[in-house]
Amino acid sequence: LPGLFAALARDEIRAFPRLRAHQRAAWHMFRVQLAALTLDRAGASEPPREEAAWRDLLLALTDGDAEPWALVGSDRSRPAFFQPPDPGGLKWEPVWTPDALDLLITSKNHDLKGAVAAQAAPEDWVYALVSMQTSEGYGGRGNFGIARMNGGSSSRAMLGLAPAGPEGRPDPSSWWRRDLDLVLRNRNAPTVGTRGGPALLWTVPWPEGRQIDARKMDPLAIEVCRRIRLKEQDGTIRGERAASKAGRVEAKAFAGVLDDPWAPVNMKDAIPKTLTLGEGGRFHYRRMIDLLSEGDWRAPLAARLDDGEVAGEMVIVAEALARGNSKTDGLQSRIVPMPQTVLGMFQTDRDRISTAADAQIAEINDADAALREAVALYAAGGDYDSVGKPQRQRAAEARARLDAFADGIFFDHLWTRIAAMVEGPDAEVAAKRAFRAALVDQARAELTRAFGAVPCARIHAPRARTRARGRLERALRKTNLVETTDA
Secondary structure: HHHHHHHHHHHOOOOOOOOOHHHHHHHHHHHHHHHHHHHHHHHHOOOOHHHHHHHHHHHHHOOOOHHOOOOOOOOOOEEEEOOOOOOOOOOOEOOOOOOHHHHHHHHHHOOOOOOOOOOHHHHHHHHHHHHHHHHHOOOOOOOOOOOOOOOOOOOOEEEEEEEOOOOOOOOHHHHHHHHHHHHHHOOEEEOOOOOOOEEEEHHOOOOOOEEEEEEOOOOOOOOOOOEEEEEEOOEEEEEEEEEEEEEEEEHHOOOOOOOOOOOEOOOOOOOOOEEOOOOOOOOOOOHHHHHHHOOOEEEHHHHHOOOOOOOOOOEEEEEEEEEEEOOOEEEEEEEEEEEEEHHHHHHOHHHHHHHHHHHHHHHHHHHEEEEEHHHHHHOOOOOOOOOOHHHHOOOOHHHHHHHHHHHHHHHHHHHHHHHHHOOOOOHHHHHHHHHHHHHHHHHHHHHHHHHHHHOOOOOOHHHHHHHHHHHHHHHHHHHHOOOOOHH
């Protein structure tokens, strides 16, 4: 860790090759939280560039005790890295590989195989520990989840701005420094927790049934939610796990809202709660706009430009592991480039972004409705009076493909439209026409594809195709997706 933090401060880290995709968010958040806690304890604001300096700072965080930083502890009654002390009297079960320890539930071994990392390096155990202890949900009796999520079947979502690297993806070093600086500068903001309270929860004794009050722990506290111990066996690291009678942190009343710098908060209901990405959930353009427009949502600290922050090329990163009842439903991740012109509006004029986004969503809705009715008419054999719910249901696949197409182009066109608002009326009209034209072309293509996929009696097919195309074009003109002069 001292070497890693020093290299991050020197802008030398470009990737973590052994890091699995679902571990990225947890690994980033952990590194920022730990560095912020360390510098804040020392009264420092700038991350040092020397490994020795970081070693001293990290040891100061544990009052000079090196044992909490050991991956394999020599004494089970004392803490080791992300491993609370063993209080004794527990039933421990073996964990042979780090991926068996990790938070992914892969019981059917379909998409991602479980317990296959037999030749694991210490680094793999570190990533698995961080991922599981800071992002895990409820996993059955005796296996409780973290406090920073809205219930055991929820997710710890991450939403934030990140400096972009050469390939348009977050640059690990710049991203770490940006979020670290942001967290430190906002350290004195009002919070649910207690600054200076328990921070490294793996170092706190965990007697059976005893919980930590969420209001007493530090707002940047690094959680542990499970009893885990690692040991060395025949030169190989092996793990053990045990159940607990209660969750480590008592935080049920807060619905996950514990000032997490990366957690979007739903403000629509009487009780605010963090984002839950349930089964089938994803970061669709509609969800992204909801999160960023701050209507029913409060954007997290990391998703805002701080006062005085000078932003270069940046991206929005949205990531969470979709979860169900004691199961996981896939990593959902989206990275959206943010032009500098739009970044400025993020700070001063979010209403303009919302207005442009609402206009594009309305245009997508119009194209969707036109396609639905056209495919339904084709399914009815071209008989206008026979169009009903069953025929409209036939349009589901075509509509889904149109929506996926719109999702793929939504933000590129949105940024162009917003920039055009500043340039003038002619540019704005051109931007609107470009997006509408793309939707129209795709809707026509999907209707043509539906002719080969949706059942229709051969004798009625010529009439059905002609009338379906006519219905589509009339609807597109009526909603101004196709201007009359362009028809």
